[in-house]
Amino acid sequence: MPLDEKSPIPLYHQLTKELRENMENGDWLPHSLIPSETELCEKYGVSRGTVRQALSQLVQEGLLYRKQGRETFVAEPKITQQLNKFYSFAQDMREKGLKPSSKVLQNEEILPDSYIKNVLGLKEKEMVYKIMRLRLADEEPLILEASYLVEELFPDLDREDVEKVPLYDIIIKKYRIRITRKVE
Amino acid sequence: MPLDEKSPIPLYHQLTKELRENMENGDWLPHSLIPSETELCEKYGVSRGTVRQALSQLVQEGLLYRKQGRETFVAEPKITQQLNKFYSFAQDMREKGLKPSSKVLQNEEILPDSYIKNVLGLKEKEMVYKIMRLRLADEEPLILEASYLVEELFPDLDREDVEKVPLYDIIIKKYRIRITRKVE
DNA sequence: GAGTGGTCTAGACCACTGA
DNA sequence: CAGTGGTCTAGACCACTCT
Numbered sequence A, B: 001m002p003l004d005e006k007s008p009i010p011l012y013h014q015l016t017k018e019l020r021e022n023m024e025n026g027d028w029l030p031h032s033l034i035p036s037e038t039e040l041c042e043k044y045g046v047s048r049g050t051v052r053q054a055l056s057q058l059v060q061e062g063l064l065y066r067k068q069g070r071e072t073f074v075a076e077p078k079i080t081q082q083l084n085k086f087y088s089f090a091q092d093m094r095e096k097g098l099k100p101s102s103k104v105l106q107n108e109e110i111l112p113d114s115y116i117k118n119v120l121g122l123k124e125k126e127m128v129y130k131i132m133r134l135r136l137a138d139e140e141p142l143i144l145e146a147s148y149l150v151e152e153l154f155p156d157l158d159r160e161d162v163e164k165v166p167l168y169d170i171i172i173k174k175y176r177i178r179i180t181r182k183v184e
Numbered sequence C: 001g002a003g004t005g006g007t008c009t010a011g012a013c014c015a016c017t018g019a
Numbered sequence D: 001c002a003g004t005g006g007t008c009t010a011g012a013c014c015a016c017t018c019t
Helices: A011-024 A037-044 A048-061 A077-095 A114-120 A159-164 A167-183 B011-024 B037-044 B048-060 B079-095 B114-120 B159-164 B167-183
Strands: A064-066 A072-074 A100-110 A128-137 A140-150 B064-066 B072-074 B100-110 B128-137 B140-150
Touching: A011 A037, A011 A048, A037 A048, A048 A064, A114 A140, A114 B140, A140 B114, B011 B037, B011 B048, B037 B048, B048 B064, B114 B140
Parallel strands: none
Antiparallel strands: A064 A072, A100 A128, A128 A140, A140 B140, B064 B072, B100 B128, B128 B140
16 A cells, blocks of 8 residues: 555554554564665655554554664564553543542561562561552542552652652652663 | 763654753743743754654653644643553563563452451441462563452452453453443 | 664745734 | 644664575
């Protein structure tokens, strides 16, 4: 299906749609390679910038993933998209005029019981952060969540941070630090 | 703070960091205009492509928003960001070649203890779904999450569903049903 | 070494908004 | 109208991976 240059729809949009369909139809299976950027340029007669714009969109949606020096792969549909779906869950609510919110109820450093210890693969006497949050839609409680974070990976989790900032902000922050360390 | 061309950190990353700090420091207030792309090009001595790459990142994180034919504004730091941040957390991992994943460890219908009952505003003897999930990055456990879902709001939560499909898919599904009822 | 994706440049034309 | 962001091109060099 060639792209339509005269269409008011941008080329990269047309291209994402095209590529998305390849995956939905099952033509491209999870973990299989897709054509290289250069090949896609030739096939659709567009510049590499446009191809990259289209691919970035799909990577962002979690449908594709790339590897340095290797190629671009089709992502596994379940895990990856779960996170994007969560995004659209709250998105959905907002579109319907409901207000998603969350409250931090507890935020403590605790010695985990043996079940948690085993699951998280902790050493003896290793502590975890326990954070309890209530998720609401329009002030109505939907879900209560207890999160246990491996302390080692979130070294200086500030109690005030959790109150003020959403949990995942902190995780990102810590996470970035962790990666940096790994690279150094 | 000029950008460092010799640094191994890409220019657009340096630029996003720079701009992010402007907002965190309060130099750029919500709903105020930021310099135009052309001005940023001149100020930092980079091409427009690089500036746009940096700005796109921040728009994606929900820190900025753009208007056609107008300019780029600083966003209000509200709920929206929390979700975008969460989104970019997994995004980040994927970009760095790490694989975010999750495993369902438990999925049961239980009679909640009094704490959970109070928090969720449940009636006497009302049941909840308890779902325990482990979040990993590259097979390394990061977080253990226990979720307690109000049964009434997720009426026919299928045990197999949870195994196969990500939790939030189900929530969305149920949630849509509920909203439909409300609207009707 | 050849091929890949990651970054970056310097141009270009367009649709849109505001004065 | 001049200025903005939205799209697109055709080059370029790099770090990385595989063979």
